[in-house]
Amino acid sequence: TGSTRPQRILRAVQKNSTRGSPCSVVNAIDDYCKHKEWAMNVGDEKGIIVDDVVLELKPITVLELGTYCAYSTVRIANLLPPEAKLITLEFNAESAAIAREIITWAGLEEKIQLIIGASGDWIPRLKEEFGIETFDLVFLDHWKDRYLPDTKLLEKCGLLKPGAVLLADNVICPGTPDYLDYVRNSPRYKSKFYRSHLEYTQEEDGLEHSVFLGMAGRGAE
Numbered sequence: 422t423g424s425t426r427p428q429r430i431l432r433a434v435q436k437n438s439t440r441g442s443p444c445s446v447v448n449a450i451d452d453y454c455k456h457k458e459w460a461m462n463v464g465d466e467k468g469i470i471v472d473d474v475v476l477e478l479k480p481i482t483v484l485e486l487g488t489y490c491a492y493s494t495v496r497i498a499n500l501l502p503p504e505a506k507l508i509t510l511e512f513n514a515e516s517a518a519i520a521r522e523i524i525t526w527a528g529l530e531e532k533i534q535l536i537i538g539a540s541g542d543w544i545p546r547l548k549e550e551f552g553i554e555t556f557d558l559v560f561l562d563h564w565k566d567r568y569l570p571d572t573k574l575l576e577k578c579g580l581l582k583p584g585a586v587l588l589a590d591n592v593i594c595p596g597t598p599d600y601l602d603y604v605r606n607s608p609r610y611k612s613k614f615y616r617s618h619l620e621y622t623q624e625e626d627g628l629e630h631s632v633f634l635g636m637a638g639r640g641a642e
């Protein structure tokens with residue numbers, strides 16, 4: 422039986438990056454996915470936008486939905502303040518195992534908590550099980566039809582405080598039309614679109630940056 426794409430990405434990281442150097446891990450994955458084999462990492466072009474949002478916001482608690490091979494997990498965690506924590510949720514156990522190895526290789530295991538499971542099951546448990554009050558930043562990069570239900574679930578569970586940022590990948594490609602409609606029209610969010618391209622391609626894509634304004638903007642329940 423041959424190797425999987427995540428296994429090949431891990432091998433490229435171990436071959437072409439330095440243990441304990443998150444930047445070299447990110448560069449090794451980008452090089453591999455640009456020149457050898459496409460993979461669904463946020464990538465270098467959209468990655469710069471993610472970096473800017475993180476550096477500006479200086480979040481202490483971060484939730485990432487959709488770990489895959491931990492490319493964005495490592496990229497974000499590397500820019501966080503010392504006391505900050507990142508919780509990342511992955512559905513697929515195989516890619517989660519690879520992600521865990523890449524997180525350890527990068528030397529970021531202290532900052533990152535990787536959970537394997539479904540967002541709908543885990544979001545209601547985060548306060549209880551991880552002592553989380555609220556998230557300063559949520560990076561949505563999981564199944565595109567889960568962005569909207571999980572945003573509503575985060576609201577319902579009181580995991581967002583006014584000023585919290587939702588940063589959503591792939592709002593054009595593959596696309597998240599119901600999510601975009603919600604954050605752009607709800608009084609609970611101030612939303613803006615960062616135009617970019619699908620990772621490692623010329624296809625149109627972008628990130629939606631939405632600031633939670635609080636539940637006061639109840640509007641029509």
Ligand SMILES: O=C(NCCc1nnc(-c2ccc3[nH]cnc3c2)[nH]1)c1cc(-c2ccc(F)cc2)cc(O)c1O
Pocket residue numbers: 461462463486487488489510511512513538539540541562563564565567590591594595619620
């Ligand atoms: O599907 C994507 N990402 C999702 C991975 C994931 N990793 N973990 C989950 C999870 C985690 C907890 C969950 N709880 C419930 N569903 C869950 C799903 N989902 C994705 C796909 C593309 C893409 C574009 C163009 C194409 F032609 C083909 C593909 C590009 C991207 O940047 C993506 O992020």
Ligand SMILES: [Mg+2]
Pocket residue numbers: 461462463562590591
């Ligand atoms: Mg993505």
